[in-house]
Amino acid sequence: MALFESYERRIDKINVTLAEYGIKDLEECKKICLDKGIDVEAIVKGIQPIAFENAVWAYTVGTAIAIKTGCTKAKDAAKKIGVGLQSFCVPGSVAEQRKVGLGHGNLASMLLSEETKCFCFLAGHESFAAAEGAIGIALKANKVRKEPLRVVLNGLGKDAAFIISRINGFTYVQTEYDYYTGELKVIKETPYSDGERAKIKCYGANDVSEGVAIMRHENVGVSITGNSTNPTRFQHPVAGTYKKWAIDNGVEYFSVASGGGTGRTLHPDNMAAGPASYGFTDTLGRMHSDAQFAGSSSVPAHVEMMGLIGAGNNPMVGMSVACAVSVEEAMNK
Amino acid sequence: MYSTKLKGPRYLEMAEGYVTKLALDENDQIIGYSFVSLGKMTDFIKKGMTPNEAYEKASGKYGRFDSAVKYIDPRKE
Numbered sequence: 001m002a003l004f005e006s007y008e009r010r011i012d013k014i015n016v017t018l019a020e021y022g023i024k025d026l027e028e029c030k031k032i033c034l035d036k037g038i039d040v041e042a043i044v045k046g047i048q049p050i051a052f053e054n055a056v057w058a059y060t061v062g063t064a065i066a067i068k069t070g071c072t073k074a075k076d077a078a079k080k081i082g083v084g085l086q087s088f089c090v091p092g093s094v095a096e097q098r099k100v101g102l103g104h105g106n107l108a109s110m111l112l113s114e115e116t117k118c119f120c121f122l123a124g125h126e127s128f129a130a131a132e133g134a135i136g137i138a139l140k141a142n143k144v145r146k147e148p149l150r151v152v153l154n155g156l157g158k159d160a161a162f163i164i165s166r167i168n169g170f171t172y173v174q175t176e177y178d179y180y181t182g183e184l185k186v187i188k189e190t191p192y193s194d195g196e197r198a199k200i201k202c203y204g205a206n207d208v209s210e211g212v213a214i215m216r217h218e219n220v221g222v223s224i225t226g227n228s229t230n231p232t233r234f235q236h237p238v239a240g241t242y243k244k245w246a247i248d249n250g251v252e253y254f255s256v257a258s259g260g261g262t263g264r265t266l267h268p269d270n271m272a273a274g275p276a277s278y279g280f281t282d283t284l285g286r287m288h289s290d291a292q293f294a295g296s297s298s299v300p301a302h303v304e305m306m307g308l309i310g311a312g313n314n315p316m317v318g319m320s321v322a323c324a325v326s327v328e329e330a331m332n333k
Numbered sequence: 334m335y336s337t338k339l340k341g342p343r344y345l346e347m348a349e350g351y352v353t354k355l356a357l358d359e360n361d362q363i364i365g366y367s368f369v370s371l372g373k374m375t376d377f378i379k380k381g382m383t384p385n386e387a388y389e390k391a392s393g394k395y396g397r398f399d400s401a402v403k404y405i406d407p408r409k410e
Contacts, residue, residue: 166362167397168396192358
């Protein structure tokens with residue numbers, strides 16, 4: 001039996017990458033990791049037990065490259081792990097084309113970097129429930145960070161933000177945007193619980209301009225756009241506009257477009273462009289994102305289908321962070 | 334979901350199923366609810382479970398149901 005799923009379609013490209021870093025084969029990768037006391041399989045399967053074998057091997061390759069190149073900081077190790085993931089992308093697939101592997105590495109690196117102060121979920125509010133898993137992952141990065149990462153939610157609609165905060169126990173921040181001066185005023189902040197969850201701030205915007213003002217107010221360093229509700233009306237335009245502002249003003253901002261396959265069809269009222277509207281969220285993502293994911297946030301088989309590896313995108317963020325953290329720990333022993 | 338100006342919103346049926354209780358905080362605002370999934374309950378009864386047991390097994394909670402100040406029946410109160 002082959003070592004992992006779709007072995008024949010992947011191995012040539014993997015060997016090219018390994019050769020670049022002077023590693024003989026996959027077995028050597030495994031040995032490099034185990035010699036440093038890093039059990040990649042335990043990390044990967046510990047985060048998502050149903051992850052495929054190729055996920056384990058992809059992280060083994062990435063971790064080995066990180067060790068071999070002598071990374072001592074988790075944020076540098078994360079980037080090398082991305083190189084390992086990228087080598088597993090099936091040639092010609094969506095994942096390969098979007099450079100999802102490298103994107104995952106860069107995202108983990110940003111989450112681990114002290115320069116990133118704030119992580120924002122930019123979403124239609126309905127998907128906030130699904131975002132919860134990812135929030136947990138982001139908080140994991142705090143283990144190696146000196147300053148904890150702030151997590152905020154920014155979505156369309158003040159009433160939705162209010163209800164979501166109340167039901168989930170987040171802190172609701174009511175804002176008012178002055179369209180005349182472009183100023184954002186915070187009217188009140190109401191925490192709806194007293195635990196960890198209350199540290200998460202939830203904002204509701206009336207439109208794109210207010211959404212961008214919220215991003216500036218919170219000094220967002222990394223954001224993930226959801227892809228379920230209002231993608232073309234809110235989250236992609238906000239990310240794109242904020243990106244432009246960030247470039248103009250020398251602010252570090254890393255935008256991730258998450259979710260979706262090769263492209264999602266929009267609601268009937270967004271379908272005026274006919275066939276051109278198919279895959280429009282994909283197009284928007286390509287316009288502003290530093291990294292674009294492909295496939296499900298949780299289902300391994302769907303991500304595998306997109307040509308990456310068999311692990312959900314959200315668990316993968318956790319795996320990259322966890323592997324990078326263990327490299328830092330092992331190298332500084 | 335149903336709402337009047339006089340009494341405010343009452344969640345009667347949500348995606349998860351038939352709403353049995355609403356959880357309110359100290360400002361009388363809804364912070365969660367308990368529900369019973371009618372589809373699941375019917376399946377359990379079909380397989381021979383007693384209705385009461387099936388009712389319990391098909392019930393669930395959403396939101397901060399446990400930290401509520403008071404609970405109301407959305408159909409009667």
